[in-house]
Every structure is written in C-alpha cells, then in structure tokens.
Amino acid sequence: MVHWSAEEKALIASVWAKVSVEECGAEALARLLIVYPWTQRFFDNFGNLSSPTAIIGNPKVRAHGKKVLTSFGDAIKNLDNLKVTYSKLSELHCDKLHVDPENFRLLGDILIIVLAAHFTKDFTPACQATWQKLVGVVAHALAHKYH
Amino acid sequence: MLTAEDKKLLQQAWGKLGGAEEEVGAETLWRMFHAYPPTKTYFPHFDMSQGSDQIRGHGKKVVAALGTAIKNLDNLSQALSELSNLHAYNLRVDPPRFALQFLAQCLQVVLAVRLGKEYTPEMHSAVDKFMSAVAAVLAEKYR
Numbered sequence: 001m002v003h004w005s006a007e008e009k010a011l012i013a014s015v016w017a018k019v020s021v022e023e024c025g026a027e028a029l030a031r032l033l034i035v036y037p038w039t040q041r042f043f044d045n046f047g048n049l050s051s052p053t054a055i056i057g058n059p060k061v062r063a064h065g066k067k068v069l070t071s072f073g074d075a076i077k078n079l080d081n082l083k084v085t086y087s088k089l090s091e092l093h094c095d096k097l098h099v100d101p102e103n104f105r106l107l108g109d110i111l112i113i114v115l116a117a118h119f120t121k122d123f124t125p126a127c128q129a130t131w132q133k134l135v136g137v138v139a140h141a142l143a144h145k146y147h
Numbered sequence: 148m149l150t151a152e153d154k155k156l157l158q159q160a161w162g163k164l165g166g167a168e169e170e171v172g173a174e175t176l177w178r179m180f181h182a183y184p185p186t187k188t189y190f191p192h193f194d195m196s197q198g199s200d201q202i203r204g205h206g207k208k209v210v211a212a213l214g215t216a217i218k219n220l221d222n223l224s225q226a227l228s229e230l231s232n233l234h235a236y237n238l239r240v241d242p243p244r245f246a247l248q249f250l251a252q253c254l255q256v257v258l259a260v261r262l263g264k265e266y267t268p269e270m271h272s273a274v275d276k277f278m279s280a281v282a283a284v285l286a287e288k289y290r
Binding site for chain 1: 174177178181182183252253255256257259260261262263264266267268271275
C-alpha cells in the first residue's frame with residue numbers, strides 16, 4: 001500500500017479543490033490526442049479529430065475528458081484503497097477497451113502540465129512531486145487487473 | 148519529425164523565456180530531483196540544496212545546450228555530437244532516463260508555469276517532439 005504523508009494529502013486536496021474538473025479534464029484529454037496522436041485510435045467514434053482546433057472544440061472530447069477527471073476525483077477520495085476502487089475500471093480498460101497502460105502514464109504527465117499552466121507558480125516543485133506520485137499510483141492501480 | 152510549424156513554435160517558446168535561461172534550467176533540475184529522486188544518483192557530488200551554485204550552473208548548461216539545439220534543428224546530430232559522446236562514453240546516464248520522461252516532463256512543467264495559457268497544445272506538442280529528438284541524438288552512440 002502506498003504511504004501518503006499529511007503534507008502530501010494536503011497538497012493533493014488544496015490543488016484539487018481549485019480544479020475545474022470539466023475544463024481540466026477536457027484540456028488534458030485534448031492534449032493527449034494532440035501531442036500523442038496515436039492515442040486517437042481509441043476514439044474512432046468521436047467524429048472530427050483532424051486538427052488541434054477540431055479536437056479542442058470537439059464536444060465528445062470535452063465530455064469524455066470530464067468523465068475521466070471525475071473518475072480521478074474518486075481516486076483522490078480513496079487514496080488508501082486505490083486498487084479496490086479502480087478494480088472494475090482496470091478490468092474494463094483491459095478486457096473491453098484494450099488500452100495499453102503506457103497511455104495512463106502519458107495522460108498523467110499531461111494532466112500535470114495542464115495543472116502547471118493553470119496554477120503557474122502556485123504549482124510548486126513540492127506540488128508537482130506529490131502529483132507525479134499520485135498520477136503514477138493511479139496509473140498503477142488502473143493497470144493492476146490486466147492479464 | 149519536426150515540421151516547419153513545430154520549429155517556429157519552438158523558437159517562439161524559447162523567445163518567451165526572455166533571458167531567464169538560467170532560472171529555467173535550475174528550476175527544471177530542481178523539480179526533477181524532487182519529483183524523481185533516482186535522478187539524483189547521477190549527481191552524488193552536487194550540493195543538492197535549493198538554489199545551490201551547482202544546480203544553477205548545471206541548469207544553465209543544460210538550457211544553453213537545448214538553445215543550441217533549437218538553432219540547429221535541421222542538423223541536430225551534428226550540433227549535439229560532442230554532448231552525445233559525453234553522455235554515451237563518460238556520463239553513461241541510463242538511456243530510458245533520457246527518453247526522457249523526467250527531464251522533459253519537468254522542462255514542460257516549467258514552461259507551462261511560466262507561460263500559462265500561452266503554453267498552447269501546439270507548443271506543448273512541438274516541445275515534446277523536440278525533446279524526443281534530442282534524447283534520440285544523445286543516445287545515438289550508446290551501443
């Protein structure tokens with residue numbers, strides 16, 4: 001089980017309290033599809049993904065981004081119980097969605113960059129270190145049920 | 148790999164640093180050491196306190212090298228040839244640590260912190276591709 005210090009929990013909570021799940025989720029997913037275009041392979045039915053502008057404005061991308069980040073919020077509420085919390089989601093990503101877990105790492109890193117652009121200097125090195133740990137642990141939990 | 152548009156965006160991004168290269172370098176390294184402690188193993192001789200002369204000096208060197216690379220995007224292999232030798236034969240930094248998850252991620256974060264909304268997805272993409280290209284050149288001579 002991962003250990004979280006009081007300081008780390010505080011850093012996670014303070015950033016999360018100020019995050020707009022809809023905006024940041026949409027932006028993180030859009031950036032994933034723009035910066036790593038091969039990830040578009042999972043979203044064939046999303047319509048127009050032909051340019052950064054199209055991706056950013058795509059309503060399905062926005063909606064799905066919000067869904068993904070909302071789920072991330074569940075992780076934050078269950079930091080001491082992540083593998084169980086994400087058990088079904090992990091099975092889904094493996095068995096139905098067939099997503100290579102490497103993509104979880106990519107999305108996690110992109111989320112951090114989105115937070116950095118959003119919070120600028122408030123996204124301190126200590127904040128980043130804690131959040132890198134968090135996205136790593138979330139990615140690990142999501143990959144846990146792969147077989 | 149890098150399109151004409153990417154090259155333009157890179158030059159723009161670098162231009163926006165406005166002479167703060169040393170700070171950008173130092174902050175990138177500091178964030179990297181903090182978020183990815185194993186990267187410190189390559190610097191056992193460094194004073195690791197925040198703002199140390201060694202971290203600032205080294206950060207400045209790294210960013211200067213990246214600046215040189217940006218001025219020579221059509222000829223990265225040659226421009227970074229000596230650094231490539233250094234990393235392969237002397238420093239022998241574990242290649243996956245180049246490829247680069249850690250330094251590049253921290254550089255991206257520093258750029259995002261400094262540029263905020265101006266750090267557009269297109270710029271982010273160009274920098275990501277650039278850092279992959281640099282990592283590939285630096286790892287060329289490993290074996």
